[in-house]
Amino acid sequence: MPSEDAHEDVRYLAGSPGRIAILRAIREEPLRPAAITRRVESTRTTVQRVLAGFRERRWVVERDATYRLTATGERVCDAYENLLDATARAREFAPFAxxxxxxxxxxxxxxxxxxxxxxxxxxxxxxxxxxxxxxxxxxxxxxxxxxxxxxxxxxxxxxxxxxxxxxxxxxxxxxxxxxxxxxxxxxxxxxxxxxxxxxxxxxxxxxxxxxxxxxxxxxxxxxxxxxxxxxxxxxxxxxxxxxxxxxxxxxxxxxxxxxxxxxxxDGSDPTGRDGMDADADIGDESDVA
Missing domain, CATH: 3.30.870.10 (Endonuclease Chain A)
Incomplete structure (x- = not known):
């Protein structure tokens, strides 16, 4: 069973659409904070705060002021994307299911x-x-x-x-x-x-x-x-x-x-039309559906 820390990490990532947007941006290519700010249309303060949260969880590393995903960050990003896709499909197919x-x-x-x-x-x-x-x-x-x-x-x-x-x-x-x-x-x-x-x-x-x-x-x-x-x-x-x-x-x-x-x-005529002409007028029918 996942630990409480794992649940907390999931809650952290799901807590704001901007966090997964930043994770996606870094997955595409290593970026500096200023570039991330432009890419996700956020404030520099917000981006720096989110990056600190990612570093704490070992999802990103910083080298030469540039951020890139770690192997665990890649897995977390992919798993979260899959969860979003599955949830979207579940919502779409809910009327059928x-x-x-x-x-x-x-x-x-x-x-x-x-x-x-x-x-x-x-x-x-x-x-x-x-x-x-x-x-x-x-x-x-x-x-x-x-x-x-x-x-x-x-x-x-x-x-x-x-x-x-x-x-x-x-x-x-x-x-x-x-x-x-x-x-x-x-x-x-x-x-x-x-x-x-x-x-x-x-x-x-x-x-x-x-x-x-x-x-x-x-x-x-x-x-x-x-x-x-x-x-x-x-x-x-x-x-x-x-x-x-x-x-x-x-x-x-x-x-x-x-x-x-x-x-x-097994029984009598199920049409209830014994002795009736098959072509007799039966009047107007309406959809049962």
Whole structure:
């Protein structure tokens, strides 16, 4: 466990943005105090005081009135920069991570290093959905893998667009989505049963996130939802390790799921449309998402 002295050194460096700015400046090249003052736009008194603190901690040495980092100073500067980067990324990805547990903890580290986020806001609450639909439209893959914990007319229509381009879809939904689909979107549900280019499986437990990817990759999209199943953030990444993780997670989810046909065969017509014309007018549908 780090000593109290180490905690004090961290508190000292974090106590002022000017201190890390001075450490960075000296890391770039050895400098005299006057040059440091100009580089970081600070007062000479402040720079001299900070340099004294650095000398006390053995982060810098002075030779011929010029300051340079020691080996420990280099390590402290690098570690602090890494901490700042990690903290900035954590803040950026907080809307996704907070709504995508436990999946967020399973993602490879490359996800947070190379991924990007589209977040819902008061000004644009559908930004994540619109972004995902863009990805649907851009997809040229012949084999899409998808997991959906919600039902949405928008997603249904985007999926039909994909199928029109001779794309096959393997989709996993949960039992809640199945129930909503049969009640609110019977036509889309019936098409899923009838089409040979759509494979739907039903998972017994609520699904934590939405997934959109394909076998070829490398783009992976993960949608995080809040407790009301409202899309909050869309994560995207083209890193190969993230794509491999996504395919592995999809396979695990799929393995725990049952084919839609088997679920349907277990009971009565889940569309509740026994004896009804499949093309009958069902009125206006609205997005559940």
């Amino acid at each position: 907070a709504n995508a547990e436990p999946i967020a903890t399973e993602l490879p580290s490359a996800a947070f290093e190379h991924g990007s986020l589209t977040v819902a806001s008061a000004q644009d609450p559908l930004a994540p959905v619109d972004r995902l639909i863009d990805r649907f439209e851009e997809t040229e893959s012949a084999a899409v893998r998808s997991v959906s914990p919600i039902v949405s007319r928008t997603f249904n229509e985007a999926a039909m667009e994909l199928l029109g381009r001779e794309t096959s879809i393997q989709l996993v939904i949960d039992e809640r989505v199945l129930e909503t689909s049969t009640e609110s979107f019977p036509e889309a549900f019936k098409r899923a049963l009838d089409r040979c280019d759509v494979s739907v499986r039903v998972h017994p437990d609520p699904l934590p996130v939405g997934l959109f990817t394909d076998r070829e990759g490398p783009r992976t999209c993960l949608m995080a939802y809040d407790d009301q199943n409202t899309p909050r953030a869309l994560f995207e990444c083209t890193d190969e390790s993230v794509h491999e993780w996504a395919l592995g997670w999809f396979d695990r989810v799929q393995d725990r799921s049952r084919p839609l046909e088997d679920v349907v065969d």
